[in-house]
Amino acid sequence: MSYLVLARRWRPKVFAEITGQEHVTTTLIHAIEQDRVHHAFLFCGARGVGKTTAARVLAKALNCLDSEGPTPTPCGTCAACTEVTSGTSMDVLEIDGASNRGIGEIRELRERVAYAPQRDRHKVYIIDEVHMLTTEAFNALLKTLEEPPPHVKFIFATTEPHKIPVTILSRCQRFDFKRIGLGQMCERLGEILESESVSLPEPALRLVARESEGSMRDALSLLDRIISFVGDEATYEQVSEVLGVADRTWLGNLVEAALKQDAVTALKVVQSAFDHGLDLRQFARDLVHYLRDVVVLRVAGEGSRLTDLTPEETASVGALGQQREVEDLERLFQQAVRLAERMAVAPFPRLETEMAVIRMCRTRPMQPLNKIVDRLSA
Numbered sequence: 001m002s003y004l005v006l007a008r009r010w011r012p013k014v015f016a017e018i019t020g021q022e023h024v025t026t027t028l029i030h031a032i033e034q035d036r037v038h039h040a041f042l043f044c045g046a047r048g049v050g051k052t053t054a055a056r057v058l059a060k061a062l063n064c065l066d067s068e069g070p071t072p073t074p075c076g077t078c079a080a081c082t083e084v085t086s087g088t089s090m091d092v093l094e095i096d097g098a099s100n101r102g103i104g105e106i107r108e109l110r111e112r113v114a115y116a117p118q119r120d121r122h123k124v125y126i127i128d129e130v131h132m133l134t135t136e137a138f139n140a141l142l143k144t145l146e147e148p149p150p151h152v153k154f155i156f157a158t159t160e161p162h163k164i165p166v167t168i169l170s171r172c173q174r175f176d177f178k179r180i181g182l183g184q185m186c187e188r189l190g191e192i193l194e195s196e197s198v199s200l201p202e203p204a205l206r207l208v209a210r211e212s213e214g215s216m217r218d219a220l221s222l223l224d225r226i227i228s229f230v231g232d233e234a235t236y237e238q239v240s241e242v243l244g245v246a247d248r249t250w251l252g253n254l255v256e257a258a259l260k261q262d263a264v265t266a267l268k269v270v271q272s273a274f275d276h277g278l279d280l281r282q283f284a285r286d287l288v289h290y291l292r293d294v295v296v297l298r299v300a301g302e303g304s305r306l307t308d309l310t311p312e313e314t315a316s317v318g319a320l321g322q323q324r325e326v327e328d329l330e331r332l333f334q335q336a337v338r339l340a341e342r343m344a345v346a347p348f349p350r351l352e353t354e355m356a357v358i359r360m361c362r363t364r365p366m367q368p369l370n371k372i373v374d375r376l377s378a
Helices: 022-033 051-063 079-086 103-113 135-146 182-195 202-212 216-230 236-243 248-259 263-275 280-300 311-321 326-343 349-361 369-377
Strands: 040-044 092-096 123-128 152-158 173-176
Touching (some): 022 051, 040 051, 051 079, 103 123, 103 135, 182 202, 182 216, 202 216, 202 236, 216 236, 248 263, 248 311, 248 349, 263 280, 263 349, 280 311, 280 349
Parallel strands (some): 092 123, 123 152
């Protein structure tokens, strides 16, 4: 049997297993319990946060054969549940909006909607990336979406709801899926790794969660890479090497050198990153995020909880921010942003990085306006 990736093996099978979307799952559970299930749903949110997974769970909840009616806790073992999980159900149809975006495909869908389910209670249409449908296709769907047969449910999923016509939005019950918080994701990843008998230190786990940017699917894909590279146990250094992420010690040393206008030390940091084999384009992006944390902690304070840093990292990053005024830190941030933008097309990444670092080190502190006025007056 071929290997099943973590993202598929650990895909949630019931509402309780969906991480970080309690505002959605609770509403759906109550709707099922009160027999107030809408005929059309729109699930919006970033990639990998559980939209299609929630759609599958909802389909199982509506059609589970182990109960007399729709249930918020599908059994997962009956024919209806297992077929939805494997994607072979005749009554739960998953459609790719990008490949079936024309008016012809929607006309075929409208014709099939009139027929009763072959076995289950409801015929469920899950259309992923629904924003890819053409304007004509959306218009052809309007009447069916507003007054579908009682046995039909529509579930749309999209990462770009602003591209969907208002006429469609007004006919759907909309749910916005949030990016999964760092704490919730670390907790869930820890449970998965424990079940997989894999050991990762807490800082490495936080690094994986941070790099996934709130996407559980991305986080599990990163874990697959890490396990393939290091096996059942990994250190923070190994994880950062696999992900191609700059060690925060390098970033801290670079920012500190820039604040002290020490170009020699800053260039040595760039050389160390280059010799280590780090992708300097990724290094530039990491520098932008690091300086963002420096500025935010300088403005909001270390107790603001506006960053994803550990207490130790918060203390060290906050100490860097205290060395300069906010305006000076913001100028460094803008220079890092311009570096990251140029690195996307730079033919010589190392040279571009070195020149940008030199400019950052030559950025002099700004004098407060009141001091300038006093000097002019004197």
